[in-house]
Amino acid sequence: MSKLDEALKEIKPVNPELMAGAQQRLDCLTKPKDSLGRLEEFARRMVAITGQMRPAVRKRIIFTFAADHGVADEGVSAFPKEVTRQMVLNFLGGGAGINVLARHAGAEVKVIDIGVDHEFDEADGLIRMKVVNGTANMRKGPAMTREEAEKCIEAGISLAREHAGPGVIFGTGEMGIANTTPASAMVSAFTGASVEDVTGRGTGIDDRTYETKLAVIKDALKMNRPDASDPLGVLAKVGGAEIAGIAGLIIGASAMRTPIVVDGFISTAGALCAYRMNPAVKDYIFASHNSVEKGHRIMLESMGLDPILDLNLRLGEGTGAALAMTIIEAGVKIYNEMATFGEAGVSEEKGQR
């Protein structure tokens, strides 16, 4: 059995009784019942995900997968392709958005070269797991072979297995110039939504470039005919190496019962792919935020995920995941640290009826 099949088989839906048990404790804390809303939901879910009745967050890791895209040659982005490489160096130097927000959240950033069209020297914080030197141009044929796509997924699974452990929470992130183009193609392939409905302006493209982007995505879908019932095929044909890596990380995290905070549009395309392989991954995912990219909500709704934040973000890298992590952790602390009515000597609700 392949690494991928093995991990997919390990993933089990969480036990709802664990959530009910957690709610019992939440209802004894000195606050009106349910008054901390989604913070209580996050605490319940952390109990169910980890199987620990007193879960803690002790280690936070953001995995930022970087890759290039052949389709960048079609002029679908506002930035030149070399920015993928340059931004990897910026991540390693600590000056990018994800570095700032990860520091704020107390998280470590691991940068994975899974498909950048450049040979990096060894560097602290860089994990070299290159599968492709950028994907092929999906307007002209499949972005990757099935084997390459599977290798990218397995890289993500390995990372999850290596870094999972008690008290660990993962976040996903990515960097890849032009990668909203394959992500939009994947959403359309998986959900059947029109290309127009799932394609946004990425880094901020003008009207002419947007028209080009729509045409390129339509051509790529026509050329490759991805089949929604074959998620690996969708990834290979119109996906990307970093998206496949993220799908793998999510699959691995779910197999290891490790909570995973999914960043924005691109990361969610990876999540959707993992979900189509085994819907139980949903139980291990926290949707960090609602991106400006309009295809994002369609994906989240198709998986029944409710984003934590809505701050008009559209940077990627893992920035939304880092921010949302702090809110999830707040929920866990509420659960662990608040006094009960008994402990604090506070009177409980009156019988009103």
Added chain:
Amino acid sequence: MSKLDEALKEIKPVNPELMAGAQQRLDCLTKPKDSLGRLEEFARRMVAITGQMRPAVRKRIIFTFAADHGVADEGVSAFPKEVTRQMVLNFLGGGAGINVLARHAGAEVKVIDIGVDHEFDEADGLIRMKVVNGTANMRKGPAMTREEAEKCIEAGISLAREHAGPGVIFGTGEMGIANTTPASAMVSAFTGASVEDVTGRGTGIDDRTYETKLAVIKDALKMNRPDASDPLGVLAKVGGAEIAGIAGLIIGASAMRTPIVVDGFISTAGALCAYRMNPAVKDYIFASHNSVEKGHRIMLESMGLDPILDLNLRLGEGTGAALAMTIIEAGVKIYNEMATFGEAGVSEEKGQR
């Protein structure tokens, strides 16, 4: 001139040129323009509020005002009145929701007895500024005299003046059994919205208690006839001591150019009162979250404030303010810590047109 009039006169709208200057720096950072959405807004606003081109958050203080309400005698809450006192002790013991979330945010909690119907001993973290031993029952007459309401406001102003300083950010919070009842009455008085449209279930009351609550608010409005053009009168007639304290804290913070994060429904009633006294306070306010209490959004919209979080919270105490503070601080860090395109050697946007 009274302390209140003096502070109101000091408040000036922020200078929009400072925001434009901040945006110039934001646009040089290694990210697509505007891609960090509201985080960029928070950074711009922090520059404009403080007048510092490189603002920092170094000290975070949540002021949790506690007070009792005569109207609790009408049976409008799910909790008995002694819970106000008990929760003050819980705050001082560090076991309440606000303690947990303030620790998470790196904030200090200051508890102000501004109107609890109990004499507290001196205690670390407790500020004794009692103006009333609970308000009078507003169903039967005014909750406070104008002089009492003004004294509560001035207590808030004094606190703001004492604690403001470079790098300081304030948050508001409150505790007062039955206080959604006066807050709803205030929203109706100020906005003209119907009592039904601004009255929620507070700590979680049942249908019969809810009907009572509606009747009590209607009676109080009929009895006291608050006049929206006289905000101090509204506060005195159908408000509360903690709500007045919060209004004062916001007025004082605005006079001192100190950012203030306003918590949920009750705190926003205080903010609305301050806003009706001088609309420029709005420039200094961050609306932390969108409460479950349905009158909340009506108030926020009437001031043109857009809440940062939407997590189905309805606890008060300052819990939403503590959480939102961490997000605002993230925006400030983005502004201060990200590398520019030049520093990082990253190529800027291509000319697309």
